[in-house]
Amino acid sequence: MKAMRETSNASESKPSEEAFNLGALVARRRKEATELWAKTINPQFARVLRTIGFDREWARAEGAYLWDADGNRYLDMLGGFGMFNVGRNNPRIRAALIEALELDLPGSVQMGTTVLPPLLAEALLARTPARLERVLFTSSGTEAIEAAIKLGRAATKRARVISAEHGFHGLTLGSLSVNGCPEFTSRFGPLLPDCERVPFGDLEALERELRREDVAIFLVEPIQGKGVNLPPPGYLEGAQELCRRYDTLFCVDEVQTGLGRTGKLFAFEHWGLEPDMVPVAKSLSGGYVPVGALIMSKAVHEAVFDGMENALSHGSTFAPNELAMAAGLATLHEIDTQKLVERSERLGEMLLELGGRLAARHEVVKEVRGRGLMWAIEFAEPPSGSRTYRAIERIQPGLFAQFVIGPLFSEHRILSQVAGHSMAVIKVLPPLVVSDEDISWLEDALDDSIAKAQRLPRSLTRLALGSLRAFS
Numbered sequence: 001m002k003a004m005r006e007t008s009n010a011s012e013s014k015p016s017e018e019a020f021n022l023g024a025l026v027a028r029r030r031k032e033a034t035e036l037w038a039k040t041i042n043p044q045f046a047r048v049l050r051t052i053g054f055d056r057e058w059a060r061a062e063g064a065y066l067w068d069a070d071g072n073r074y075l076d077m078l079g080g081f082g083m084f085n086v087g088r089n090n091p092r093i094r095a096a097l098i099e100a101l102e103l104d105l106p107g108s109v110q111m112g113t114t115v116l117p118p119l120l121a122e123a124l125l126a127r128t129p130a131r132l133e134r135v136l137f138t139s140s141g142t143e144a145i146e147a148a149i150k151l152g153r154a155a156t157k158r159a160r161v162i163s164a165e166h167g168f169h170g171l172t173l174g175s176l177s178v179n180g181c182p183e184f185t186s187r188f189g190p191l192l193p194d195c196e197r198v199p200f201g202d203l204e205a206l207e208r209e210l211r212r213e214d215v216a217i218f219l220v221e222p223i224q225g226k227g228v229n230l231p232p233p234g235y236l237e238g239a240q241e242l243c244r245r246y247d248t249l250f251c252v253d254e255v256q257t258g259l260g261r262t263g264k265l266f267a268f269e270h271w272g273l274e275p276d277m278v279p280v281a282k283s284l285s286g287g288y289v290p291v292g293a294l295i296m297s298k299a300v301h302e303a304v305f306d307g308m309e310n311a312l313s314h315g316s317t318f319a320p321n322e323l324a325m326a327a328g329l330a331t332l333h334e335i336d337t338q339k340l341v342e343r344s345e346r347l348g349e350m351l352l353e354l355g356g357r358l359a360a361r362h363e364v365v366k367e368v369r370g371r372g373l374m375w376a377i378e379f380a381e382p383p384s385g386s387r388t389y390r391a392i393e394r395i396q397p398g399l400f401a402q403f404v405i406g407p408l409f410s411e412h413r414i415l416s417q418v419a420g421h422s423m424a425v426i427k428v429l430p431p432l433v434v435s436d437e438d439i440s441w442l443e444d445a446l447d448d449s450i451a452k453a454q455r456l457p458r459s460l461t462r463l464a465l466g467s468l469r470a471f472s
């Protein structure tokens with residue numbers, strides 16, 4: 001047996017007669033968060049945070065804001081990677097969760113049914129095209145993708161899965177097999193066989209694969225999260241058409257783009273698509289409880305769950321769980337009543353306008369793109385040339401963006417991210433409750449931070465590059 005180790009706070013893990021007091025525990029130990037995270041969860045992540053200066057003692061959050069322990073307010077332009085569409089700590093989702101707890105609901109009976117899961121399924125289906133008639137719940141986005149691959153293969157009796165280069169669909173092994181980002185896949189093979197990628201936007205390449213009539217699923221994000229890549233005109237409609245022609249299931253991954261993010265409830269609505277399968281997750285439970293779902297056609301479902309002996313062919317113990325379902329129902333209600341889809345569309349227009357102004361003011365801005373509140377700004381060496389830019393990018397392509405998000409965070413208190421490995425792209429994915437003033441805050445902050453990154457003194461560039469190399 002493993003010997004018990006001495007820990008500085010060993011009393012915390014000893015049995016205690018006292019009542020459990022979460023508030024007191026957090027208050028007493030919050031300061032240790034990064035150090036303890038490094039010791040018990042992931043020291044390299046803690047190193048990254050310290051190196052880029054993102055290590056803060058976070059105290060609380062509300063809507064589109066976070067506060068550190070010194071009482072400073074930060075604008076959250078990252079939205080927990082898109083899980084806080086209805087705002088952090090949304091009081092109405094919280095009230096629904098408290099109510100669900102107080103109702104002493106039966107919870108997962110397992111060999112029995114309860115009403116919240118089919119109610120959430122009904123609410124999702126009421127908001128999607130008629131082609132979609134069944135919902136399979138999961139506990140995350142990657143599990144919804146795994147379900148799409150597994151069920152899609154069984155339903156079509158075909159093995160091959162085609163996805164798009166630079167696509168991101170999650171990090172478990174099945175999802176990784178369809179992931180188009182080599183920086184995530186390279187060390188973890190062998191992955192699932194018969195998973196291949198085609199360039200995003202290339203219908204000819206897609207047809208070359210589908211024509212073989214052995215492809216189960218074409219899996220695609222309507223707008224790619226890594227880099228915020230928009231589809232060329234006609235691409236998604238054309239892909240759906242090809243899928244229908246060659247009996248391939250058309251699976252549109254709405255894990256990130258769903259639930260109002262792009263100015264429609266689902267991004268596929270921009271192109272009038274009717275997919276066979278739609279994985280969703282992230283913000284479906286208001287950011288409170290793990291959740292995911294695969295929304296699919298009856299035909300797919302019935303091809304897999306085709307008899308009583310196969311009634312439980314796929315599932316997992318915690319999905320669907322009552323808290324996720326309660327939060328999901330409250331979240332859909334919140335999106336409707338607060339008109340968050342319309343808000344996302346309107347603020348998205350503002351973002352594109354401010355992007356135009358930034359591009360006019362800074363030669364280093366190559367492109368600004370987005371839809372709704374999924375937006376990115378891309379940098380490239382200015383046409384007139386820049387030694388600073390070249391020096392930075394020589395060390396690692398895309399590094400310039402790191403030098404912009406640094407002051408954006410430390411001086412302007414805006415939390416954001418670079419949009420992907422080796423990309424000089426900053427991505428913005430805020431809670432949909434951000435205000436017009438918040439968008440102006442972002443414009444002023446970007447204006448200043450882009451200017452600063454271009455003026456970086458050489459000595460500082462070398463120093464910063466040295467430390468950034470530590471985790472690149």
Ligand SMILES: Cc1ncc(COP(=O)(O)O)c(C=O)c1O
Pocket residue numbers: 081140141142143145168169170171221225253254255256257281282
């Ligand atoms: C488009 C897309 N699909 C799938 C996933 C995986 O979701 P999860 O992190 O909940 O497993 C993500 C996560 O970022 C995503 O952006």
